[in-house]
Amino acid sequence: MWKFQVAAVSMIVLAGCTPSGETPPPIPAVPEAAEVTATPVKLMTWxxxxxxxxxxxSTRIRWGEGATDIADLWLPEGAGPFPVVVLVHGGCWQKSIADLTLMNWMADGLRNKGWAVWNIEYRGVDEPGGGYPGTFLDVGAAIDALGLHADQFKLDLSRVTGLGHSAGGHLILWAAARSRLPDDSPVRVTDPLAFRGVVVSGGLADLEASRPVTAPGCLDAVYDTLTGPATAERPDPLADTSPARLFPIGVPFVSVNGADDRIAPPMLGEGLTVRALAKGDQASLIVVPDTGHVELVTPGTEAFEAQAQALAGFVGGRPNEQD
Structure with missing residues (x-):
């Protein structure tokens, strides 16, 4: 049995908390809690x-004309149709730190479990046009481009889930919440791709709460570029950039945090979960002992298995099984 320290787990389903008015599927069950040993462990490095x-x-797809308008598709064995996981990499929103290839091992691990994986790229805040609104427009467009290739690659758009790591945890939850964006927001679209559920993996999804907690060079240094300036027309830059301001989003999500993660400590996942529950969303938190930031995107770890189980729960069981 996997050993987890589980906190703030909710199985509450509230009517009317999806954009369509339908009751959302139950939040995936998580393993039973177990005591955490005090034995020191060596955390993984990058x-x-x-x-x-x-x-x-399996293939790289160019969905636009920009240098970063790409997504890597990882297809499992079989005839399909395949459920899909959208992956969004982290790197403190900065391309000088990471790009989509950092998620290659995660993508391969999920592909081996029966998922088609859509691993997207986007402009970082340190690239021309990145920040607000460019980074957000890229993420949304890359995800929505999935629909253009569903028939060719036998992708099941009724079983789309998402997983974002670190800064990508912010971006994937934001993408799942796009139906809640203000009508006058430059990053709003009319018909965003729908998610069955999302895993926020060591995520920084509440920008306001994350800013003083994570390393200054990660969020604080790029905060103004990421969120955009406050103006008379847009007085609150967090209103369309921070998922925590958009609850209830109507999409179930699980925050998974490493107990020893110094980039995204468990307090961020706990705060995000409590805030979502208070607004009527389905949200839960898994804190994995003896785990830092890197283990979260490394196949073969307890954290990887926990996240794979959560994703499968969103589609009703094993990913290669139909509902």
């Missing part, structure tokens, strides 16, 4: 992950 044998996507 080199521990990136020194693994490389993994290759």
């Amino acid at each position: 080199e521990d992950l990136t020194s693994r044998p490389p993994r290759e996507a």
Whole structure:
């Protein structure tokens, strides 16, 4: 049995908390809690992950004209139709820190469990046109481009889930919440792709709460570029950039945090979960002991298995099984 410290888990379903007015599916069950040992552990480093044998996507798809208008598609064995996981990488919203290839091992691990994986790229705040609104427009467009390729690759758009790591946790939850964006927001679209559920993996989804907690060079240094300036027409830059301001979003989500994560400590996942529950959303928190930031995107770890189980729960069981 997997060992987890589970907090703030809710199975509450509230009517009317989806955009369509339908009752959302139950939040995935999580493993039973177990005591956490005090034995010191060595946390993984990024080199521990990136020194693994490389993994290759099935195909790269260019959805736009920009240099970062790309997504890597990882297809499992079989005839399909395949459920889909949208992956969004982190890197403190900065391309100088990470790009979509950092998620290659995660994508391969999920592909081996029967998922089609849509691993997207976007402009970082340190690239021309990145920040607000460019980064958000890129993420939304890359996700919506999935629909253009569903028939060709036998992708099941009725079983789309999402997982974002670190800064990507912010972006994936924001993408799932796009139907709640203000009508006059430059990043609003009329018919965004719908998610069955989302995993926020070591995420910084509440920008206001995350800013003083994570490393200054990660969020604080890029905060104004990421959220955009306050203006008379847009007095609150968080109103269309921070998912925590958009609750209830009507999409179930699970926050998964490493107990020893110094980039996104569990308090951020707990705060996000409590805030979502208070607004009537379905949300839960899994805190994985002896786990830092890197383990969350590393196949073979307890954190990876917990997240794979949560994703499967959103589609009703094993990903290669029909509802």
